[in-house]
Amino acid sequence: MKATNNKVVTFHYTLKDKETGEVLDSSQQHGQPLTVLFGANNIIPGLESRMEGMEVGEKKTIEVPAAEAYGEKDPQLIQKVPREYFQGIELQKGMPLQAQTPDGQIINMTVVDFNDQEVTVDMNHPLAGKDLVFEVEVVNVRDASLEEIQHGHAHGEGGVHH
Numbered sequence: 001m002k003a004t005n006n007k008v009v010t011f012h013y014t015l016k017d018k019e020t021g022e023v024l025d026s027s028q029q030h031g032q033p034l035t036v037l038f039g040a041n042n043i044i045p046g047l048e049s050r051m052e053g054m055e056v057g058e059k060k061t062i063e064v065p066a067a068e069a070y071g072e073k074d075p076q077l078i079q080k081v082p083r084e085y086f087q088g089i090e091l092q093k094g095m096p097l098q099a100q101t102p103d104g105q106i107i108n109m110t111v112v113d114f115n116d117q118e119v120t121v122d123m124n125h126p127l128a129g130k131d132l133v134f135e136v137e138v139v140n141v142r143d144a145s146l147e148e149i150q151h152g153h154a155h156g157e158g159g160v161h162h
Helices: 045-051 146-151
Strands: 007-017 023-026 034-037 059-064 078-082 096-100 106-114 118-122 132-143
Touching: 045 059, 045 132
Parallel strands: none
Antiparallel strands: 007 023, 007 034, 007 132, 059 132, 078 118, 096 106, 106 118
């Protein structure tokens, strides 16, 4: 059985930064493979399209350009914010922070730079602008249930949600 739309695909992956070769994430770190409903946008489009047709036991190294992964960096998402918003936080460059909008939405950001008056934060996804390399091994493929198809994700296996 092949990885195609409306199949539940379980796979191990190691994600690397193409430029540096640094391992950014790996299913081994989570102690279990990732299980997704194929064709339901559960994983980045550039990975899903290149995994299509893979079979159980198959291994593949897949390169995904930034545009088909987390997108290019949006310069408008890099902003200067008054330092007083960060009271009580010992800031460091590269430090990830979370903020909450008045309507309760969580915004992830990274500290780019700071001084006594203001803090420059980057609200792009941390992997925006990066070309990625996935080493993938498919461990299981099965038909999705009607309920899974209706809900748009796999049930029961756990796994990481993006």
